[in-house]
Amino acid sequence: MIEAWTAPDVRAAEKPLLxxxxxxxxxxxxxxxxxxxRDVAARRRSLAPGSPPRLRGGLGSDGLPGEAAVRGPGAGRRGAGARGAGARGDVRGAxxxxxxxxxxxxxxxxxxxxxxxRRGLAVTAVLAAPRVHDAGLAALRAAGGRVVSLFDVRVPVVVAEVAEADVVLDGLVGIGAHGVLRPPAGGLVRALADARAALPHxxxxxxxxxxxxxxGIGVDDGTVAGxxxxxxxxxxxxxxKPGLVLPPAVHLAGIVEVVDLGLGLGDRRVTGGGAPGRSxxxxxxxxxxxxxxxxxxxxVPGPRDHKYTRGVVGVVAGTEAFPGAAVLAVSGAARAGAGMVRYLGPESVGALVLGRRPEVVTTxxxxxxxxxxxxxxxDDDAADDQGRRIFxxxxxxxxxxxxxxxxxxxxxxxxxGAIELVEHRCPPSVVITPHAGELTALMQRLGHGxxxxxxxxxxLRWARAAHEATxxxxxxKGSVTVIAGQDGVFAQADGPAWLATAGAGDVLAGLLGTLLASRSADVLARPGLAAELAAAAVLLHGRAAWAVSGGSGDAQARAGAGTGARAGGPVVALDVADALPAAIADVLAGA
Ligand SMILES: NC(=O)C1=CN([C@@H]2O[C@H](COP(=O)(O)OP(=O)(O)OC[C@H]3O[C@@H](n4cnc5c(N)ncnc54)[C@H](O)[C@@H]3O)[C@@H](O)[C@H]2O)[C@@H](O)CC1
Ligand SMILES: Nc1ncnc2c1ncn2[C@@H]1O[C@H](COP(=O)(O)OP(=O)(O)O)[C@@H](O)[C@H]1O
Ligand SMILES: [K+]
Known part of the structure; x- marks a missing residue:
C-alpha cells in the first residue's frame, strides 16, 4: 500500500523528532x-564519445539511460544514508x-x-526571497557556491542561466506553500516553464x-492553480504528499522518490488536522x-465453492444502438471470475452477448x-426498457x-447512462463510475455550477463532493483514477494511456461487478470495502491493459523520464477483458 500524508500530518510527525x-x-x-x-553522473555516462564536455549537450532527451534506481511513489524507500551514490561517475564541472x-x-x-x-559542481543559487535560510546560505557560500538574487537580476537572465545548466533544483516552496507562487518566484517559474515548453521534443x-x-502544486489536494x-x-x-499521487499535480512530479526520515507515518496514526473532509x-x-x-x-474459490457462492453478477447494459457495451461489460464480469453472469436487455443484444459468451444466462x-x-x-427513448430495469x-x-x-x-x-438515473441516496456499496464528463453532469444535476x-x-474535490452528495x-476515471469512499480516497495509476479507448470503461464496470459480487456480504457489512475493491478493479484493469499493450515496468516509471521502459502499443477493450484472467493470476502469484 502506498500512502500519502498531508502537510499537517507530516509536520505533526516531525515535531517530536525536531x-x-x-x-x-x-x-x-x-x-x-x-x-x-547519481542523476548527473548517469547523464554524463550516457554521453556519446567525442561529445563536448558539457553534460547536457548531446543527450538529446530528457532521459537517464542506464539508470537502475527508477522508482515510483512508494515503490521503495531510500534511507537518508545513501551518500556517495553519485561517486560512480565523475560529476566535476557540471x-x-x-x-x-x-x-x-x-x-x-x-x-x-x-x-x-564540494563534489565539484558549479553551483549557482537564485534567491527568490529577500531573506533565505541563513545557515544554508552560509554553507553554500563556504562551499564555493555562487549566489544571485532575483531582486538584482532580471528573469530572462536567470532563464538563460538555467538553459545552460545540467540540473535545476526547485526549492522555492515545499509543504509550507500557501496558494499559487507569488512574485518574484511565480514569474520566474512561469518563464522557466514556458521556455521548457517551447523547446522542440x-x-x-x-x-x-x-x-x-x-x-506551486497544491500539496494536499493535487491541484495546479498557477x-x-x-x-x-x-x-x-x-x-x-497527496499532490504527488493525485491528478493533475502528479503529472508534474516525474519520478518520485521518498526519503525515509524515520517519521513513523503509517506505523501509527498521527493527529495533524489533515485535509478538509478528513477527520x-x-x-x-x-x-x-x-x-x-x-x-x-x-x-479465491475453494473446494466448497459453487457458482452461486462465488457470486452472480446481474448486468443491465447495452441497447440496440449500443450493443457492444453489453458484450464488453459481460466479458469484463465473466473474465474476472464471476460464478455466473446474468444478462438483462433487448433480445437482439442478448443474442449478441451469447454469441460471444455462451456461458452467460439471459434469464x-x-x-x-x-x-x-x-x-x-x-436520454434515449429506445433505452426505456433498460431504464426500467435499471430503476x-x-x-x-x-x-x-x-x-x-x-x-x-x-x-x-x-x-x-445509469448515473443519470440515480435519484435517491445510495449506500457506499453502490459504486458510481463516471469519467470527468459524466461526473460534471451529475454534479450539475445536483445543483453545483x-x-x-x-x-x-x-x-479530488469533486469525487469527494459526489460521494458526499449521493x-x-x-x-x-482517468489516467489516475480517483476513488472517494466511506473510509477515504484512493488514487490508482495502473494503466497505459492506450487504455483511453471506447469500451474500456464497460470492461471495468463488469470487472468491478464481479469483485463486488464475490464479496457481496462483506461489502454490505463494511462500508469502506467497496472503495478498496474499486481500487483493486482499477489495478487489475490497468495491468491487463499493460499486458495487452506489450509494455513493461510500473506506470509511473514508464511515464517517467525516458527510462528506456517500453511504452507499449494500442489496445482494444475486449482484449483487455480477455487479459484479466492472466492479470489476476499474476497478482495472486505475487508477480
Ligand atoms: N520541518 C522539518 O523538520 C523538515 C522540513 N523540511 C523541509 O522544509 C519544508 C517546509 O519548510 P517551511 O515550513 O519553512 O515551508 P516552505 O519552505 O515550504 O515554504 C514557506 C516559505 O515560503 C513562503 N511561501 C509560502 N507560500 C508561498 C507562495 N505561494 N509563493 C511564494 N512564497 C511562498 C512563505 O512565506 C515561507 O517563507 C519542507 O517542504 C521540506 O523541504 C526538510 O528539511 C525535512 C525536515
Ligand atoms: N490517459 C489515460 N491513461 C490511462 N488510462 C486512461 C486514460 N484515460 C482514460 N483511461 C481509462 O480508460 C477507461 C475509459 O473509460 P470510459 O471513459 O468510461 O470509456 P467508455 O465509456 O468508452 O468505456 C477508464 O478505465 C479510464 O480510467
Ligand atoms: K519545492
Missing amino acids: AAGEPLMSRAAHALAATVL RAVLLVGAGNNGGDTLFAGALLA GAPRPWVVAVDVPS PVLPADRTVTFGAL PASGPAVRRLEARDVAALLR GGRVQSWVLGPGVPA GALAAVTGLLSADVTGGAVPAVVDA VDRAGVEAEP GATVLL
Missing part, C-alpha cells in the same frame, strides 16, 4: 544531494542552478547545493529535481493499492451484484423497495 534534536534537514539535504549526483525560496524548503536546497559544490534541456514537491516547473524527479521527505487521526489522506494489496482483497434471478448502465444512454435494480440497492419485493440489497456498479474543466482541475462510492 524537539529531540534529530537532524532532519541534514538528512534531507544529504539524500537530495546523493540523488542529484552546472547546477538552485531555485531558493524563503523557508526550509530553500534551506534543504542550499545545504544540498553546498554538498554538490527531444531537445537537450536541464534535468529538473523538485525538492519535496514541485513548487505556474509550476515540471520535474523529472521529485525527492520527497518523510512521506509521500484527524484518520490515517493517510490518499492511498494507492499495490498488487499484493489486491491479492489480499480477491476472494432473471438472484444476483450478488448489479452492473447497471454501460451502453444505455440516459428496478436501483430501487433494490438503495433500499427503496423492501427486500421481499427485490430479493434484497446487493452492491452495484452504476455506470454511464461546475464544468468539465473544473472537475479535471480538482478531481452517499455512493465514487470512482472518477
